[in-house]
Amino acid sequence: MFLKQIIFTLLIIFLLPACSIKHPQTAEEFRQGVPTAFMGMSESYTVNRPYDKVVKTIKRKAPKCLNVRVTTTSQTTTSYQVIVTKYKPTVIAGKKKTELHIQQLHEQGVMNISEVPRGGYYLMVTDIVPAGKNKTKVTMYRPSMGIDTMVAAIKGWISGKNMGCPDLTKH
Amino acid sequence: MKYKSTFILLCLVSLLSACSGSGIKPYSSDLKHNIQVKTKTSTASYFSSIKARLDIYQVDKGCKVIYQGSVKLDKPVVNTGIPQARNNYLVFNFASSSFLGGSSSISYDTLLKTRKGYSYDIEVSYADNIYNVELFERGKKKSARRAIEIKELDNCR
Numbered sequence: 080m081f082l083k084q085i086i087f088t089l090l091i092i093f094l095l096p097a098c099s100i101k102h103p104q105t106a107e108e109f110r111q112g113v114p115t116a117f118m119g120m121s122e123s124y125t126v127n128r129p130y131d132k133v134v135k136t137i138k139r140k141a142p143k144c145l146n147v148r149v150t151t152t153s154q155t156t157t158s159y160q161v162i163v164t165k166y167k168p169t170v171i172a173g174k175k176k177t178e179l180h181i182q183q184l185h186e187q188g189v190m191n192i193s194e195v196p197r198g199g200y201y202l203m204v205t206d207i208v209p210a211g212k213n214k215t216k217v218t219m220y221r222p223s224m225g226i227d228t229m230v231a232a233i234k235g236w237i238s239g240k241n242m243g244c245p246d247l248t249k250h
Numbered sequence: 251m252k253y254k255s256t257f258i259l260l261c262l263v264s265l266l267s268a269c270s271g272s273g274i275k276p277y278s279s280d281l282k283h284n285i286q287v288k289t290k291t292s293t294a295s296y297f298s299s300i301k302a303r304l305d306i307y308q309v310d311k312g313c314k315v316i317y318q319g320s321v322k323l324d325k326p327v328v329n330t331g332i333p334q335a336r337n338n339y340l341v342f343n344f345a346s347s348s349f350l351g352g353s354s355s356i357s358y359d360t361l362l363k364t365r366k367g368y369s370y371d372i373e374v375s376y377a378d379n380i381y382n383v384e385l386f387e388r389g390k391k392k393s394a395r396r397a398i399e400i401k402e403l404d405n406c407r
Contacts, residue, residue, distance in 0.1 A: 143358075143400055153352040228379040235380070243375070243382035246344060248354035 106180045109201040113220040120223040125216045130209035134177045136236045141168040144244030162188030167198040179205040277319030281331030284369045289323040291376040298348035309337035313406040335366045361401040
């Protein structure tokens with residue numbers, strides 16, 4: 080768990096362009112920074128589910144499942160570390176496009192090395208748009224690893240096949 | 251002999267303070283069982299474990315929560331009773347630990363306004379690091395049940 084925390088933190092640190100000390104301050108900056116970021120990726124796919132239903136699910140699940148504060152305790156024979164992380168989802172829903180922004184703020188146990196946007200560093204941005212009758216296109220801007228649990232949950236909501244919440248203590 | 255007694259006493263005090271320090275007490279109720287919790291948990295590794303728990307709070311008129319106790323969800327089906335016709339605040343806690351990996355926990359909460367004569371089924375699951383809590387209300391005749399939306403504590407008024 081301790082090792083995972085370190086890897087996860089490093090991923091976030093390097094998600095911005097290499098050697099830069101400025102993190103994206105907005106969702107748009109995050110989208111634009113992902114293609115050139117270390118271990119950043121964008122992913123697009125289409126689901127056979129109406130846009131309205133996908134958006135309704137995101138609006139219902141994201142605030143409940145992602146607006147959480149997670150405390151992780153790592154203990155070895157020589158160290159003891161407590162990390163407190165607050166996650167903040169923002170859903171901006173419209174008729175032609177819906178955005179899901181997820182930010183994370185380390186409140187304890189991790190040093191924030193650059194200017195922190197209001198609500199925390201951007202961790203993931205998802206754009207959802209209608210793609211014809213009963214189809215919805217999804218584009219995710221995110222780290223290529225380190226948030227697998229969160230990505231799996233959001234994909235479950237979008238597909239309508241799994242309505243569970245991610246255990247954000249697991250990456 | 252004197253030192254031995256002192257040592258044992260210190261051990262007992264430490265153990266007792268550790269237990270009381272967690273703030274978790276078993277929930278006990280003489281009320282008719284109106285809650286049935288079905289729990290399924292699984293972990294991907296032999297070296298990790300997950301423990302589910304339900305913390306029960308009463309909610310007063312000012313929306314202040316008062317902790318009543320906790321129910322271990324360590325069996326497939328657990329029954330208990332909570333007051334009828336009033337607001338209750340339920341917090342589902344999933345605590346995981348792994349060998350050499352430390353521990354962590356995450357919670358999921360909902361406000362539940364119980365109705366007189368009704369019973370409630372709660373389905374709790376944790377698998378592949380995804381957890382889910384679903385609530386259903388069952389009528390007086392134990393007939394078909396209906397799903398209940400998860401509600402924030404803010405809805406208590």
